[in-house]
Amino acid sequence: MAWVEQMIDSASSEYAELNFFHSVSVFYVLAVACSITLSYCLVQLVEIVFAGQEGLAPLTRAVILIPLVVGSSSFAIFCTSRMNLQKAVLIISPNGIRMPATMPQLLPWTSVSQITLFGEYGSLKNIAVILRDNLDPETSSRLTKASHGRSGPQSLVISPALLRNIKTDDLLALMKRYHKKFGRTPDEDSGAPSKPTFHSSAWTGIEE
Numbered sequence: 001m002a003w004v005e006q007m008i009d010s011a012s013s014e015y016a017e018l019n020f021f022h023s024v025s026v027f028y029v030l031a032v033a034c035s036i037t038l039s040y041c042l043v044q045l046v047e048i049v050f051a052g053q054e055g056l057a058p059l060t061r062a063v064i065l066i067p068l069v070v071g072s073s074s075f076a077i078f079c080t081s082r083m084n085l086q087k088a089v090l091i092i093s094p095n096g097i098r099m100p101a102t103m104p105q106l107l108p109w110t111s112v113s114q115i116t117l118f119g120e121y122g123s124l125k126n127i128a129v130i131l132r133d134n135l136d137p138e139t140s141s142r143l144t145k146a147s148h149g150r151s152g153p154q155s156l157v158i159s160p161a162l163l164r165n166i167k168t169d170d171l172l173a174l175m176k177r178y179h180k181k182f183g184r185t186p187d188e189d190s191g192a193p194s195k196p197t198f199h200s201s202a203w204t205g206i207e208e
Contacts (some may be wrong), residue, residue, distance in 0.1 A: 015181060018174075019088035023164045024080075031080045035072035042068060090158065092175065094182050097129065097156070107131075107156065109183035115175050117168070118157055125168050127175065129156040 043065045047056045056064070091098040096108040111131055118128035162170040 015094045015178060017091065017093035020090040020092070020166060020171075021087070022085045022089050022166045024085050025164055027083065027085065028077060028163055029078050031076035032073050032160075035076040036069055039065060039068035039072050059182060090163065092178060092179070096182075097175075099158075103156070109179050109181075110185045112179050112183050115172065115179055117172065124159075124161045127158040127160060127168065127172055129158065129175070 043061060044054075046064065047061070047085075087100065088101060089101055091100065094109075096106045096111075098104065098106050113130045113132045115127065115129050117125045119125045158171070160166055160171045163171070
């Protein structure tokens, strides 16, 4: 959480606009992993087409596979280096949440019901931004697109593992702090009873 506190302090505001960027190292690892997988699949295809049931000799397979892996990995690293990873992919501000690449429109904190962890046990945890039940169809459609279909009902999924210099717990605490400060609706401020909301454990199996 120290990194988040430094960001806020440097902006001279307790609730500053914070920009989060893709993790470059994650993209390099994914690029190399994909190139190795593709190379292996190509060798398997060559073996099936030209060698039949006998298969390729281990030395022949190595002679084909190693140059493929080196060449495809180098190309994948080059392509990754040409990607523009310096644009913010997640923006958190007092006004709400914005994901410029997939959800350029601002999602106000007042549209958020709660923020919790989302994911199966033993896997990387994502953050689910669960929304109130009065969203219009257009907003709901944008959220589904932004989450790539991974979200539960009326929710937005954020993957901290793909972000640079931020841990899941730190980002979760930060978003909850902003939501607590800016997420109250006029009805809540006036003391009107709020509508019931569903809990994440009903569809993720994870308690807050």
